[in-house]
Amino acid sequence: xxxxxxxxxxxxxxxxxxxxxxxxxxxxxxxxxxxxxxxxxxxxxxxxxxxxxxxxxxxxxxxxxxxxxxxxxxxxxxxxxxxxxxxxxxxxxxxxxxxxxxxxxxxxxxxxxxxxxxxxxxx
Numbered sequence: 001x002x003x004x005x006x007x008x009x010x011x012x013x014x015x016x017x018x019x020x021x022x023x024x025x026x027x028x029x030x031x032x033x034x035x036x037x038x039x040x041x042x043x044x045x046x047x048x049x050x051x052x053x054x055x056x057x058x059x060x061x062x063x064x065x066x067x068x069x070x071x072x073x074x075x076x077x078x079x080x081x082x083x084x085x086x087x088x089x090x091x092x093x094x095x096x097x098x099x100x101x102x103x104x105x106x107x108x109x110x111x112x113x114x115x116x117x118x119x120x121x122x123x
Contacts, residue, residue: 002098004024005023007023008117009094009117009119012086012120014087015085017083017086018119020036020081022036022078022080023078024077024096024098030054032098032099033100035059035070036079039092040092045107049069049070049081050070051071056072058070059103067085069081069082086121088122091119095115098112
């Protein structure tokens with residue numbers, strides 16, 4: 001069974017940075033795409049970024065390009081989300097996602113999810 005455990009959330013001032021981690025376990029992720037989604041209070045969950053485990057191709061939400069960077073560490077089976085120049089509107093619960101799919105495919109019913117980590121950005 002795939003397990004995804006997020007960490008690294010917290011409270012930060014606007015303009016600051018955070019790095020989220022997602023430790024993945026339970027199987028080999030060769031054919032997987034791992035990604036990050038977020039859900040702000042009262043809003044739908046939205047795509048943030050994704051990375052293909054093999055080959056490392058990436059995809060980003062257009063509005064976040066240049067501020068957020070997704071990466072992976074094969075040895076640690078961990079995916080990271082580096083978030084810079086944070087804004088109050090980045091406040092949300094950030095969820096790690098994993099699925100066997102193309103990098104262009106959004107969340108699907110067979111995907112695995114972590115429990116989420118809270119990010120709060122104060123103005």
